[in-house]
Amino acid sequence: MKHQPWGESQPSDQMALDFTQPADAPGHPGQLSLWDVGLGRVASAPISAPAPAPAPASAPAPATPVTAPVPDASAQLDALRADALGCHRCGLRDTCKGVVFGEGDPRARVLLIGEGPGQVEDDTGRPFVGAAGQLLDRILEAVGLRREEVYIANVVKCRPPGNRIPTPAERAACRPWLDRQIELIAPAVMVCLGASSAQVILGDELRITQARGRWFDYNEIKVMPTFHPAAILRDPSKRRPVWEDFKKVKEALGS
Numbered sequence: 001m002k003h004q005p006w007g008e009s010q011p012s013d014q015m016a017l018d019f020t021q022p023a024d025a026p027g028h029p030g031q032l033s034l035w036d037v038g039l040g041r042v043a044s045a046p047i048s049a050p051a052p053a054p055a056p057a058s059a060p061a062p063a064t065p066v067t068a069p070v071p072d073a074s075a076q077l078d079a080l081r082a083d084a085l086g087c088h089r090c091g092l093r094d095t096c097k098g099v100v101f102g103e104g105d106p107r108a109r110v111l112l113i114g115e116g117p118g119q120v121e122d123d124t125g126r127p128f129v130g131a132a133g134q135l136l137d138r139i140l141e142a143v144g145l146r147r148e149e150v151y152i153a154n155v156v157k158c159r160p161p162g163n164r165i166p167t168p169a170e171r172a173a174c175r176p177w178l179d180r181q182i183e184l185i186a187p188a189v190m191v192c193l194g195a196s197s198a199q200v201i202l203g204d205e206l207r208i209t210q211a212r213g214r215w216f217d218y219n220e221i222k223v224m225p226t227f228h229p230a231a232i233l234r235d236p237s238k239r240r241p242v243w244e245d246f247k248k249v250k251e252a253l254g255s
Contacts, residue, residue, distance in 0.1 A: 073106040073184045080180055084157060090173035092158035092166075097122045102153030102181060109253055110150040111187040112136070113178070115196040115228065116166050122159040127152045132229040136193075139229065139242065143250040151185050153178060155200050171200055182221070189252055190221055191245075194228030213245050215252075224249050 081101045087093060100117040103126060112128075120130035128136050137147055156166045156174040166174075178200070182190070192198035195208040201223060202216050208225055216223040226245040227238045 073186075076184050077106050077181070080177070080184070084177050087157070087174075087177070090158075090170045092156060092160060092170055092174075095161050096159040098125055099157045100125055100127050100154065100159070101157055101177075102127055102151065104147070104151030105149055106151065106185060108149060108151040108185055109188040110145065110249065111182065111185055111190045112150055112152045112193060113190060113197045113201065114152070114154045114193045116154050116156040116163075117159040118163050119159065127154055128229075131233060135229040135232060139246055142243070143246045145250065151181075151187070153181050155197050165196055171196070175200070182219075187221060189249055190218065190223045191249060192223060192225045194231065197228075198223075198225035212241060213248070215248075222252055224252075 084101050085099050087099060093099070096117070100121050114128060117127060118130050118132070121127055121133075127133070136152075140147060140150065155178060156170055157177060158174075160166050160170070190201065192201055195206070198208055198211060199206050201218055202211070202225065206225065208227065211225045212227060214225070216225070224245055226242050229242075232238045232242060
């Protein structure tokens with residue numbers, strides 16, 4: 001089935017999608033326990049004893065090792081979430097309602113990374129559920145992906161006041177949570193939504209207008225930078241480039 005750009009009911013060069021509301025948001029396995037096997041000592045019969053040679057004694061069988069189950073990604077993400085909910089590494093936690101950790105398939109092949117929660121996300125505790133999130137859902141559907149199949153997270157887990165761009169210090173403070181999410185999910189592809197996300201993953205010198213649509217590598221994970229859905233709501237001309245970028249993501253998943 002050939003997917004068409006989302007929101008298009010007319011030929012592909014006609015953009016019919018219309019959002020009247022502005023975007024609200026700019027948007028680790030446990031070790032197996034070691035086990036010891038104790039071998040019993042076998043006493044030898046005295047050499048001078050006339051008794052017949054004793055039957056060979058066999059060492060006791062090793063005890064069956066009891067190994068702790070290795071927690072799967074879902075359990076470890078749940079534990080990580082619980083830790084993150086109490087995080088106060090930066091001042092953002094003092095100015096928002098709560099931590100928006102992330103959600104989705106813990107074994108997702110695609111990890112979407114945004115900038116930070118907006119007001120709707122702060123209110124609900126879920127990432128990308130405002131206007132930009134609704135558009136993101138439509139983008140995913142347009143290329144044959146469902147929200148339940150991917151994992152969605154942000155660079156920072158708490159809403160910056162007024163939805164401002166997170167500072168370098170705030171991004172650095174929150175980076176360990178994102179790094180652990182990436183490690184546990186181990187996606188095949190990461191999509192960086194917006195400049196802030198792409199710069200955190202690929203370097204501060206990156207310019208989203210030049211980098212979008214190009215493949216990069218991050219610890220053997222393919223990375224596609226693209227515009228943030230909120231940028232599309234402000235400038236509909238960005239819809240076509242984002243559509244092309246997500247088609248590349250879908251093609252990479254099939255390769």
